[in-house]
Amino acid sequence: MSAAITVNNLSKKYGTLEALKGISFEVQSGEIFGFLGPNGAGKTTTVNILTGILRPNGGSATILGHDVTKDSYQAKERIGVVHEVSNVYPEYSAYNNLMFSAVLYSVPRKIARERVDYLLDIFFLRDKKYAKARKISQGMKRKLAIAMALIHQPQVLFLDEPTTGVDIATVFTIREIIKELNSRGVTIFLTTHNINEASIICHRVAIINKGEIIAIDTPENLRKAAKRVQSVEVEFDVPPAKEAEILEYLPSASKASKRGDKLILTTDDPHRLMEEILEYSRKTGCVITHFNTPGPSFEDVFIELTGIKPKSLSAMDVSRDG
């Protein structure tokens, strides 16, 4: 295996803000590489530098052996880019959007027409072929933007949070297509703030926070860590005086903290914990007024993986499917 992407001590500043503090990693050819981090971590900045939209302040990067700042032309012909926002031309139909992409990457007209039909089919957009992009749904726009990045059959595909802000059916279609492309040899660089997404489709995942890569790990380890730190939210009509007190009744909970009147419990076995909570309720007569299992928090997974207590982490979406 050879490296499709190499990143060496890359840094970027916006004014005084250090958006990237010298990050390094490699992505192998044929890999689905996840770039996981909360909002503002530096994911989009990284993608923009690698795809030639931004210039770094320091460090270097190559794609398919070509330096992204000095000799980007060769690389640009072979990469596909799906931006964070679905940047389609609203005045153009799906067909015209795709054909424009095709000429921008020198795909011959006849071949382009065939690929347009194929892509519209796999994204379930056939009946929107001549609809103005302004008039189609968010999910369809995202799929159209992805199709536009595929028209020249790139060797490396960059996707910046492709499943954020779209409906669940679209999320599944997008994930299926990512896997399918990868099985045909396309290297995938995928950013996400969703731990679950990173762990189900990526071969390796880099965790980035505040412009620094904290860990690069396998999704198995990510999943295991996430499993150990699942959280359960519970609220009683009479809140317990101290969190430590209730922990005596709940041996399956490893940690308890308060958020408003709600109690947040960390556990590796939510099912057992639920039974213990019911038992507690019966014994003490406290009535359960709220119960929820929101999944692991990014902070908990992070601590579990690295053993470091971060100074502060931005909020991160950890819902199971979104």
Added chain:
Amino acid sequence: MSDKNSSMEKLRKEFRRAIAIAVKDLRIYCLKPPVILFGVVFPFFLFISFYIGKRGPIASSIPGLVGISLFFTSSNIAPAGMPFERMTKTFARYLCAPLSFSWVVFGKTIAGFVFGSLLAILPLIVGLVAFATRITSVTTLVFTVLVSAMCFSSLGTLVATVPTEVPGNVMTVLNFIRLPLLFISGIFIPLNEMPLWARALSSASPLTFANDLLKSSLGLSHHYPLWLDFAAVAGFGLAFYAIAVLLFKVSTSAS
């Protein structure tokens, strides 16, 4: 040898990609309200209010009308499109596509050039059909229209570098530059009726020289030698273009 071939191939590909950008811009933006309003309607009324009724035969005012039309239509496409492309982030597509930024600027400029050249035919036809305008030199006329449209379109591309997502902002800047250039040009007051200081000032506007060329090719008396007019319009155009490329490079690498 193969190196030379591949760099020719690259050049050819980049050229065609730039033309694709021009075609797309023309198709999408030529009917946008700011283009119709500030590029077609506004200069027409401006012309009517300042010129007609002031002097004798209308035929003598046709070069001025063609000049104003060229000036406003050519320079309007890029400034009308660019803020939209910043807003919808479609602008980022050019930056990650395989063509250098100078080619993107070229494509944007070609769009205004084509639009302006085509729309300049309208007042010309009106003149030919209704007001007995005579074309005395087709060659001069064709070259004048082409070179001037390229020059004015480059001015539009230059203004389009203003980093905003609001089309209105760019239009304001554009008219802030265009109107003075129009008023100091020899369109409303012929150059030979101007005092010396005004004539000197008029050299700061490319429209002065474009108008002089149009007058000459439509059988009216002109002020400067043709070679000087052509050199001036081309010179202004090259300067606008070079500054546009420079400003785009600065604004995209700074962000």
